[in-house]
Amino acid sequence: MDRSNVTSSMVGFLLLGLSAHPNLEKTFFVLILLMYLVILLGNGVLILVTIFDSRLHTPMYFFLGNLSFLDICYTTSSVPLVLDSFLTPRKTISFSACAVQMFLSFAMGATECVLLGMMAFDRYVAICNPLRYPVIMSKAAYVPMAASSWVAGSTTAMVQTSLAMTMPFCGDNVINHFACEILAVLKLACADITINVISMAVANVVFEGIPILFISFSYVFIIATILRIPSAEGRKKAFSNCSAHLTVVVIFYGTILFMYGKPKSKDPLGADKEDLSDKLTSLFYGVVTPMLNPIIYSLRNKDVKAAVKNLVFQKHIHQ
Numbered sequence: 001m002d003r004s005n006v007t008s009s010m011v012g013f014l015l016l017g018l019s020a021h022p023n024l025e026k027t028f029f030v031l032i033l034l035m036y037l038v039i040l041l042g043n044g045v046l047i048l049v050t051i052f053d054s055r056l057h058t059p060m061y062f063f064l065g066n067l068s069f070l071d072i073c074y075t076t077s078s079v080p081l082v083l084d085s086f087l088t089p090r091k092t093i094s095f096s097a098c099a100v101q102m103f104l105s106f107a108m109g110a111t112e113c114v115l116l117g118m119m120a121f122d123r124y125v126a127i128c129n130p131l132r133y134p135v136i137m138s139k140a141a142y143v144p145m146a147a148s149s150w151v152a153g154s155t156t157a158m159v160q161t162s163l164a165m166t167m168p169f170c171g172d173n174v175i176n177h178f179a180c181e182i183l184a185v186l187k188l189a190c191a192d193i194t195i196n197v198i199s200m201a202v203a204n205v206v207f208e209g210i211p212i213l214f215i216s217f218s219y220v221f222i223i224a225t226i227l228r229i230p231s232a233e234g235r236k237k238a239f240s241n242c243s244a245h246l247t248v249v250v251i252f253y254g255t256i257l258f259m260y261g262k263p264k265s266k267d268p269l270g271a272d273k274e275d276l277s278d279k280l281t282s283l284f285y286g287v288v289t290p291m292l293n294p295i296i297y298s299l300r301n302k303d304v305k306a307a308v309k310n311l312v313f314q315k316h317i318h319q
Contacts (some may be wrong), residue, residue: 009109013098013185015091016176017082018279027085028283035287036079042294043068054172056307059142060126063119064304066146066296067248070115071290077101078286082178098180099157099305104159105286106182110207111153112167116249117211118145124218156203163196164189178283208256215249244297253293255285 016026050056074249085091093101122179125136164182167189177184182200185194202225222242256283298304 001102012092012094012173012175013188015085015093015178015180016174017085017091017178025086029083029122031165032079032086032287033083034281035084035291036075038071039287039290042298043072043290046294046297046304047072049304049310053307053310056303057276059122059137060119061303062142062222063115063122063146066149067112067115067119068294070112071293074105074112075287075290077104077108078179081221082283085178093180098163098185099161102164102185103157105159105179106222107154110156110203111149111155112252113207113211114149114152115146116252117214117246118142118149118214119245120218121145122247123245126241127222128236151277154208156207158201160196160200167191167193167196177279181282208253212253219246225314240301243259244301247296248289248293251296252289255281255289 018028046068047065050061050068052133078101081093101161122137126133160182164185167186168191169188170190172188175181175184177189186196219242226235226238229238298308302306
């Protein structure tokens, strides 16, 4: 079969979404829209305070600003498409738009994995080697660290998207998902996807396995250092400096492990329920974590709360 003819004949994809469950579409439209607005507001406020409050011009808050911007980009790459799919009877997406959406979603997810590892290193230096912290985490160090996270995530996304979207597609063009999720798209390929599977496995090790190990080792040393602090107040203060990051890490990777680590049902009659469960889990993973991140950092960080209050107060004064 000629590869170019097969691929060119498919100008777009049909997104299945919740078409089989129309009674759920309006409910989820309202729910996801509200969560998306919270994401934009919460992460937008965090970005503003890390830029305009001079007290937050430190490596930790620089990384936090990057994380907030990343969460906005990640959700914006897919949520508007998901919302539109709930309202549009025929949920189609062009081949090129599918490739762009897949790239952005993959890039943001991979970047966040690396960025959380960078943030763990920042907390490790701050708690385990506080006297050298200003030297080790200088601007010349933490800016390239954040930039390398974006470059690494974008590079692997480009590779994975190129491998996926250059596959020959034929026959059924229905993607059983809300968006162009790479695994759902690869199911439509009419060619051997072994290279895709191997490359994704390598990417998972590099962008999930290595950061998890790095974060785990960092927190082993962090916890050991905290336990050696003689005063209870000192231990509480030290732990509060990394508790927000640790909470975000647990939620982020915990959701990923739940999504991909749960056993698949072997009962054919339960396939539809399992597909619905997988899609909803993926959907909420894409919005719940970005929504919770600013809430966690705001509730567990006095500096952020003070900066937000100061920003709101200044706005009222100018009005």
